[in-house]
Amino acid sequence: MKPTDLHACTVIDIHNHVWAKDGELDRDRAMSLLKAADCLGIDTVCVSLPLMTESPTPEEFRQANDMVFEALEMSDTFRGFCFVNPGYAEESVAELERCIVRHRMVGVKLYHQYRICDPALRPVMDYAAELGVPVLMHAAKLRDSANVARQPRVSHAEHFLKAAHMFPNTTLIQAHIGGGGDWEWNLRVLEAMPASAKYFIDISGSVVDAGIIRKTVATLGADRVLFATDGIMEEGIGKLLEAGLSEEQLQHILSRNAERILF
Secondary structure, three states, X not given: OOHHHHHHOOOEEEEEEOOEEOOEEOHHHHHXXXXXXXXXXXXXXXXXXXXXXXXXXXXXXXXXXXHHHHHHOXXXXXXXXXXXXXXXXXXXXXXXXHHHHHOOOOEEEEOOOOOOOOHHHHHHHHHHHHHOOOEEEOEOEOOOHHHHXXXXXXXXXXXXXXXXXXXXXXXXXXOOOOOOEOHHHHHHHHOOOOOOOOEEEEOOOXXXXXXXXXXXXXXXXXXXXXXXXXXXXHHHHHHHHOOOOOHHHHHHHHHHHHHHHHO
């Protein structure tokens, strides 16, 4: 498959973002994302606005999701993921009801406030399973002390293994295999992921090491890998097309897997 062939097939970027500027949606940045998607042949861009502070309040995460609503009104290309802080269990469940049931967002976005296997996530995970939507969790296997200090509760592959057993009815997405840290360690751990687990991993991230996509597919199978760019669209497409995968594998990664869990 050549880059120009992306325009001939359905492409779903399952992990991307819109952002705030001066307390409001940065519409210029959102428009740039739409233009890039159009140029590159990406049909659907799933966006959220995660907050990276230690414990965002319900008011703060509702405001973030309101900006996602505004972005969704800009184009049908955008589909929304609802960001919440599971530490506020009742408010988070209410926000999922508002965003997903009433306003048709298609997934849940979690950041590093809690690990994916923390029991505090139970209400959010159970409600996501009831609604039939995936939970996309920020993840990395960090090595350097500065990043570990900034994200002490970031999730990695071992945490996803635990979460797959704790929340067997919830569809889990491990974000950006190439998001920094030791991606090969992640893959070695994920060899133990049960075949029955509702688990997926996305290919986004700034790391473009040779073989990263091919090894991910070899470890997990193409039916568990999702196309995503997390704002780095050209590199995301390039490392996928470089991976030497079959046409069928590419189709699964570009859209078929996402269609199974989103629509």
